[in-house]
Each structure stands twice: as C-alpha cells, then as structure tokens.
Amino acid sequence: MSKTPEKQPGDPKTTGHVWDGLEEFDNPMPRWWLWTFYVTIIWGVIYTILYPAWPLVNHATAGVLGWSTRANVATEIAAVDESNAAINDKLASVELASIQDDAELNGYAVSAGSAVFKTWCAQCHGSGAAGAKGYPNLLDDDWLWGGDIESIHHTITHGIRNEESDEARYSEMPAFGRDELLTDEEIDQVVNYVMSLSTEPQDAGAVEAGSVVFADNCAACHGEDAKGDREQGAPNLADAIWLFGGDYDSLVDTVANSRFGVMPAWNSRLSEAQIRAVSAYVHQLGGGE
Amino acid sequence: MSDSNPAPSLYAPREPIFPRRVSGKFRNLKWVIMAVTLGIYYLTPWIRWDRGPSLPDQAVLLDMANRRFYFFWIEIWPHEFYFVAGLLIMAGLGLFLFTSALGRVWCGYACPQTVWTDLFILVERWIEGDRNARLRLHRQKKLDLRKARLRLTKWTVWLLIGLATGGAWVFYFADAPTLARDLVTGDAHPIAYTTMLLLTGTTFLFGGFAREQICIYACPWPRIQAAMMDEDTLVVGYREWRGEPRGKLKKGLLDPSQGDCIDCMACVNVCPVGIDIRDGQQLECITCALCIDACDEVMEKIGKPRGLIDYMALSDELREREGQSPKDVWKHILRPRTILYTALWSLVGFGLLFALFIRPEIDLTVAPVRNPTFVTLSDGSIRNTYDVRLRNKHGEERPFQLSVKGDPSMSIQIEGTPQDTVAVPADTALLTRVYIVTPKDAAPSNAANTPVRIWVEDLTSGERAFKDTTFNGRGN
Numbered sequence: 007m008s009k010t011p012e013k014q015p016g017d018p019k020t021t022g023h024v025w026d027g028l029e030e031f032d033n034p035m036p037r038w039w040l041w042t043f044y045v046t047i048i049w050g051v052i053y054t055i056l057y058p059a060w061p062l063v064n065h066a067t068a069g070v071l072g073w074s075t076r077a078n079v080a081t082e083i084a085a086v087d088e089s090n091a092a093i094n095d096k097l098a099s100v101e102l103a104s105i106q107d108d109a110e111l112n113g114y115a116v117s118a119g120s121a122v123f124k125t126w127c128a129q130c131h132g133s134g135a136a137g138a139k140g141y142p143n144l145l146d147d148d149w150l151w152g153g154d155i156e157s158i159h160h161t162i163t164h165g166i167r168n169e170e171s172d173e174a175r176y177s178e179m180p181a182f183g184r185d186e187l188l189t190d191e192e193i194d195q196v197v198n199y200v201m202s203l204s205t206e207p208q209d210a211g212a213v214e215a216g217s218v219v220f221a222d223n224c225a226a227c228h229g230e231d232a233k234g235d236r237e238q239g240a241p242n243l244a245d246a247i248w249l250f251g252g253d254y255d256s257l258v259d260t261v262a263n264s265r266f267g268v269m270p271a272w273n274s275r276l277s278e279a280q281i282r283a284v285s286a287y288v289h290q291l292g293g294g295e
Numbered sequence: 296m297s298d299s300n301p302a303p304s305l306y307a308p309r310e311p312i313f314p315r316r317v318s319g320k321f322r323n324l325k326w327v328i329m330a331v332t333l334g335i336y337y338l339t340p341w342i343r344w345d346r347g348p349s350l351p352d353q354a355v356l357l358d359m360a361n362r363r364f365y366f367f368w369i370e371i372w373p374h375e376f377y378f379v380a381g382l383l384i385m386a387g388l389g390l391f392l393f394t395s396a397l398g399r400v401w402c403g404y405a406c407p408q409t410v411w412t413d414l415f416i417l418v419e420r421w422i423e424g425d426r427n428a429r430l431r432l433h434r435q436k437k438l439d440l441r442k443a444r445l446r447l448t449k450w451t452v453w454l455l456i457g458l459a460t461g462g463a464w465v466f467y468f469a470d471a472p473t474l475a476r477d478l479v480t481g482d483a484h485p486i487a488y489t490t491m492l493l494l495t496g497t498t499f500l501f502g503g504f505a506r507e508q509i510c511i512y513a514c515p516w517p518r519i520q521a522a523m524m525d526e527d528t529l530v531v532g533y534r535e536w537r538g539e540p541r542g543k544l545k546k547g548l549l550d551p552s553q554g555d556c557i558d559c560m561a562c563v564n565v566c567p568v569g570i571d572i573r574d575g576q577q578l579e580c581i582t583c584a585l586c587i588d589a590c591d592e593v594m595e596k597i598g599k600p601r602g603l604i605d606y607m608a609l610s611d612e613l614r615e616r617e618g619q620s621p622k623d624v625w626k627h628i629l630r631p632r633t634i635l636y637t638a639l640w641s642l643v644g645f646g647l648l649f650a651l652f653i654r655p656e657i658d659l660t661v662a663p664v665r666n667p668t669f670v671t672l673s674d675g676s677i678r679n680t681y682d683v684r685l686r687n688k689h690g691e692e693r694p695f696q697l698s699v700k701g702d703p704s705m706s707i708q709i710e711g712t713p714q715d716t717v718a719v720p721a722d723t724a725l726l727t728r729v730y731i732v733t734p735k736d737a738a739p740s741n742a743a744n745t746p747v748r749i750w751v752e753d754l755t756s757g758e759r760a761f762k763d764t765t766f767n768g769r770g771n
Contacts, residue, residue, distance in 0.1 A: 022471050032304070034305055034306050034307035035305065035306050035307070035309060035512075036306070036307065036308070036309050036508060036512060037306045037308045037309070038309065038508070039512065040306045106711075132666070132667075133666060134664070134666030134667055136666065136667035136670070143667075143670065145667070145670045145678075145680075146671060146672055146673065146678075147672050148673040204675070240332050242673065245673035245674065245675075246671055246672070246674065246675035246735065247671060247672075247673050248674060269556075272331050278438070290710065290711065292670065292678070292680065292710065292728075292730065
C-alpha cells in the first residue's frame with residue numbers, strides 16, 4: 007500500500023520526505039522573505055536599545071531615546087494648559103455676569119466647570135447635582151445664599167461655615183430644644199405652623215399657637231412671611247423644598263437641635279478660572295437667576 | 296525516509312520575469328480596464344459638486360476631521376456608517392459572484408496590484424525595450440552609461456507614478472485643489488506628506504520589484520477564492536489533448552503525428568507571473584489571459600484553429616476529452632451558486648437603497664436625564680430634563696420649534712432661552728437641554744410616570760418629527 011510510485015522525469019520536485027507514501031513538494035520560500043526575517047531581528051535589537059524594553063527587578067531599561075509615556079502625558083497636559091491659557095485668563099478677568107453673553111467663553115466655562123464639578127463637588131452634591139439630605143440640590147430654583155452667578159461664585163470661593171475663610175457664608179440657627187429656648191410643646195406648635203405654610207400640618211389645632219411662637223422666635227431671621235432671608239442664609243420655609251426633610255419628625259429635629267452644614271472654601275484649592283467655570287456650570291443647571 | 300537525498304533548499308532566489316509584448320482581444324480589454332480604473336482613481340477627487348456655501352464642494356470626500364462622508368448627492372454621518380459597511384458587503388458579494396463565474400478575474404484584470412504592475416511593465420518596455428532587450432540588459436553584468444541611464448530613467452518614471460498614486464489618495468481626504476496647492480507650497484499637514492511618501496514607496500516597490508511575489512506570497516485572496524470556484528468556473532486552461540505531443544515546426548511543415556502546440560514558448564514569454572500554462576492550473580496564475588492572446592496569434596499564423604489556450608471550465612475539459620462539445624458559456628455562468636450570489640448582492644443593494652430613501656430629514660434624539668429623574672421646584676411643580684439632539688443636515692442655519700404633547704398641564708422650556716425655538720447651525724448636531732414642567736397639583740406631578748411626545752418642527756421646511764419618552768413624577 008505504501009509503495010512509493012516510480013518518479014517520472016517531469017514530476018515536480020519533492021523534498022525527499024515520504025510518510026506512508028505521502029510526499030512533500032519542495033516549494034522553497036523566496037530568499038527576500040528570509041531577508042525580511044533578518045531585518046525584523048535587526049529592527050528588534052535596535053528597538054530595544056532605543057526604547058524602554060527589558061524588564062528588570064524594579065524597572066525596565068529606559069532606552070537611549072528617553073521616551074516615556076508618562077512624560078508624554080505630562081507634555082500633552084502642559085500643551086493643553088497652554089492652549090487654554092488665553093481663554094482661562096479671559097474667564098478669570100471678565101465680569102461674571104457677562105460670561106453667559108459670550109457664547110465661546112460660556113461654552114468653555116460650562117464644559118470646564120462640568121469637569122471641575124465632577125472632580126470636586128460631586129462627592130456631596132451628586133454627579134447630577136441633585137444633592138442629598140443636607141447637601142443642597144443645585145438643579146432647583148431655591149437658593150439659600152442667592153442664585154445669581156455672583157452669589158454662586160462667592161459661595162464656592164469662600165464656602166459655608168468653615169474655619170478656612172473669613173468671608174465664608176455663615177449662619178447659625180439656635181438649637182431651640184437642646185438649649186431649652188423653647189419647650190417641647192412650643193416646638194410642636196411651631197413645626198405645625200411651618201408645615202401649614204407649604205403643605206398640610208400634622209395637627210391643625212396647633213397652627214395658631216405656632217404662629218405666635220414663630221413670630222417671637224423665628225421671624226427675625228426667616229422673615230414675617232417665613233420666606234427666608236438670603237442675606238443671612240435663612241431658608242425659605244414657605245416653599246416645597248427642604249434641605250433636611252419637610253416631614254414632622256425632621257422638622258422637630260431641626261428646630262430642637264438646629265443644623266450646621268459645612269462647605270469648604272475652594273479658593274485655596276481651585277484657580278479663579280476653575281471657580282468661575284464651575285460657577286457658570288452650576289448657574290446653568292436649571293435654577294440660575 | 297530516504298536519508299541519502301541531499302537536504303532540500305529552504306530558500307530560492309526570485310526568478311526575474313520579462314513579459315513580452317502581446318496584442319489581442321484580452322490585452323485590449325485589459326488596456327481599457329486599466330484606463331478606466333486609473334482614470335476613476337486619479338480624477339474622482341477633482342469632480343466638484345455644489346452643496347451650498349458652508350459645505351465642501353468635492354463630489355467624493357472622506358472628511359475625517361468633521362466626520363462626514365460625501366458621495367455626490369449622499370452625505371453620510373458617523374451614525375449612518377452602516378451604508379459604507381453595506382457597500383463593503385456588496386463589494387464582497389460581487390467579488391464572490393465574479394470569482395464563482397469567471398475565476399480569478401479580479402486578480403487578472405482589476406486588482407490594483409495587477410493594474411499598476413501592468414502600467415510599470417508598460418513603462419519598462421517603453422524605456423528598456425521588449426523582452427529580449429530587457430533580458431540582454433539584465434544579463435549584462437557591467438554597469439555602463441547606457442544601462443545606468445535606462446535604469447535611472449525607468450525608476451524615475453516609476454517614482455513619479457508612485458507619487459501620483461500617493462498624491463491622488465490624499466485628495467480623497469481633503470479639498471483637492473487646496474491640498475494640491477498646499478502640497479506644492481509645503482503647507483500641507485505632515486500626515487498628507489507621510490501618506491504620500493508611504494504610498495509612493497509601496498507603489499514603487501510593489502509595482503516595480505515585488506510584482507507577482509505579492510500575489511504568490513502576500514495576498515490572502517488567491518487562497519480564499521478557491522472556496523468559490525467549482526467545475527463550472529471559467530479558468531484559463533490548455534487543450535492538452537489537442538496540443539500534445541508538442542513539437543517544433545520543421546521548415547514550415549506540420550508533422551501530422553504532432554499536436555497543435557509548436558512549443559514556440561509564446562504563452563510562457565508573455566506570462567507576467569512566469570509560469571507555463573501548459574503544465575495545468577497553477578497557484579500563481581492570475582488568469583490575465585495574455586497567454587490566450589499570444590497563442591491565438593501563433594495559431595492564426597500556422598493556420599490552426601484558435602483556442603489551444605482558452606477560457607474553459609473543468610467540466611468542459613472532461614467533455615472535450617471525451618469528444619463532446621463544450622457547454623454554452625451562459626450555462627456555466629448561470630448556475631445556482633452564481634444566482635444565489637446575485638440574489639444576495641441585490642438584496643443588500645435594495646436594502647441600502649430603501650434605507651437611503653427612508654432616511655428621515657429631521658434627525659432627532661431625545662434622552663431623558665435620569666440623574667435625578669425629576670426636580671421639585673420651590674412652588675412644588677415638577678420638572679423633568681431631556682437632552683434633545685437635533686441634526687441640521689442642510690447648508691444653512693435652521694430654526695426648530697419644540698412642543699410637547701402628553702398632558703395639558705405640561706409646558707416645555709429650553710435651557711437659557713424664554714423661546715420655544717432653537718436655531719441649529721448649518722451641518723451640525725446641536726445638543727439642547729429641554730425642560731418639561733408640570734404644576735404641583737397636576738396629575739403627572741404625582742403619578743409615577745406619564746408618556747409624553749416631544750415634537751419638533753423645522754420652521755424652514757415645515758417638516759415635523761417626534762420622539763416618545765416619559766415624564767417622571769413624585770410617584771416615581
């Protein structure tokens with residue numbers, strides 16, 4: 007069965023290998039192909055000399071060209087910073103209110119501000135700026151310290167109730183219950199009164215007595231009409247928005263123990279251009295005034 | 296195992312090939328195809344097409360920077376790139392169809408490697424003469440003034456062709472007249488120069504020196520196309536039963552015991568891949584059919600019928616050997632396999648045409664913002680936010696009016712403007728933040744979600760489009 011057939015003169019050349027009667031044609035590779043193989047070897051050697059290549063214990067050989075991806079990134083970042091220098095200077099120097107009239111500047115400020123926000127602000131205010139209990143929602147139209155871009159800029163620059171900046175926004179509501187300024191009954195009454203301003207009170211009978219307590223103790227800051235005072239950072243109690251919750255128990259807790267939210271001053275961490283960018287970003291989120 | 300055999304050689308030098316000039320119907324067909332394909336390649340970027348003031352006026356343009364593909368009246372945006380994918384599928388199926396019907400017809404006539412090699416051989420023949428002159432020049436060891444002059448002239452012309460090839464390529468990616476001027480003045484982008492340099496180099500190398508080596512060693516297509524061929528596929532073959540035993544013509548007389556082949560080597564001398572077609576079908580053969588022309592010329596001279604070397608199918612070869620007449624060409628071409636390829640090709644083609652005609656004029660996407668799902672405003676009303684992306688495919692700025700249908704209590708606002716229209720600049724996709732607000736006590740404010748439809752009207756053309764989405768309320 008495995009007898010090799012007799013070779014004829016015109017038959018194609020074979021390598022001479024025979025396996026069970028199967029022969030292998032001799033189809034030699036072209037010599038230039040061999041040369042390309044040698045060229046790749048030479049290329050490889052030169053490459054490992056020029057570029058980082060051989061792994062050692064703690065690092066790899068650096069290569070004589072000194073090429074480094076880390077250095078390239080640093081160069082690219084520097085190049086981007088340089089190309090943005092002009093617009094950053096402009097952003098840091100123009101009138102705050104005029105930013106939104108300059109389409110190019112505003113576009114830059116909003117997208118740069120979005121990046122700043124997601125890096126520095128999203129931890130408390132959320133990536134969508136919707137806030138959380140104790141951390142204001144920046145999307146709505148309710149502002150404790152003012153919603154025009156100057157006020158927002160001031161709040162971001164100096165922060166709220168911090169020790170870092172002398173110009174930090176500062177307000178402190180007395181802890182009416184803890185410090186025994188009001189009795190539990192009076193607190194119940196005033197909470198029912200405040201609830202009645204925006205929604206249904208828990209105990210309608212206590213509302214009238216509560217209004218007296220409110221006028222004596224709260225109206226100085228929150229106003230006669232309970233609509234708050236931005237100069238002092240006193241919240242509007244007549245609207246539908248509650249930073250620490252608008253239900254009975256939350257309000258009792260707020261009145262009894264008071265609240266003390268803190269925001270850092272950003273002028274020590276961010277550049278003026280960054281602060282203005284994030285101000286412009288927050289201003290256009292849907293509640294800007 | 297026969298150990299006595301000497302070790303086989305693993306590498307062999309390339310045998311240089313000097314194809315002789317030939318004339319005939321296939322050669323003429325190849326000239327026409329060369330002129331048409333090269334003409335299309337070199338001239339297409341220069342065709343102008345008016346699209347309005349702010350759009351490029353180049354008929355065929357791959358605008359990478361602005362992510363647009365212009366093809367005469369068709370403008371393709373990145374999200375419509377499936378059209379290009381569809382065209383590639385059609386090109387693939389078309390190639391399958393031609394291969395199953397006519398074998399390596401792509402390789403022989405239309406492949407750029409073949410066309411440019413043909414052009415380079417033409418130049419070579421003009422400068423250095425036909426086969427015999429080139430052979431003499433090749434064998435001449437001494438580099439005298441004449442050889443140096445001929446070689447340098449040839450390489451210069453090849454390089455110029457290569458430069459024109461690389462040059463034409465970059466014109467497909469930028470405005471051709473502007474780029475041509477910039478290329479000359481040195482103001483063009485380095486990528487343009489690099490691309491030209493690379494393509495000049497590869498054209499010079501592949502067309503001038505590598506030639507058939509590319510087809511034999513580098514190209515995967517010759518290996519793949521065997522899968523589309525069968526015994527009805529037309530390939531170039533030799534009527535060995537008619538030609539053999541071959542023998543030289545002695546004193547102009549034909550020996551009746553001989554076959555028709557007079558062993559004149561014409562078929563071998565014209566072959567651009569350097570094979571002898573009389574050995575049967577070979578891997579190297581690109582079915583360029585030049586050997587058919589060469590043999591027919593000789594057969595005519597010695598008064599024998601043409602077609603000793605001819606296009607034929609394997610099934611015909613078997614029939615002819617048994618003395619039967621070959622089947623009609625159309626019976627080979629029209630068979631289930633080719634009909635299937637044609638059907639698939641047409642299906643994709645009609646699908647693409649259909650998709651092209653039902654492309655909406657207004658391109659609108661609405662993405663509800665879910666972080667957060669809704670915002671409570673100080674008066675208790677509920678606001679939902681939507682990212683609305685509007686594409687203006689026209690050459691001028693167009694205003695689009697937005698409106699909402701869903702619940703009568705809903706009102707629509709556009710961020711940053713009190714108006715309900717948004718102006719989209721020419722040839723741009725504009726992302727706009729849109730709010731839908733419902734009053735505190737309206738049903739949608741307290742429901743989990745309410746279906747809404749956002750309508751957009753192109754105030755220039757009056758065309759309307761909508762997208763359905765949802766409105767989330769407190770119940771959410």
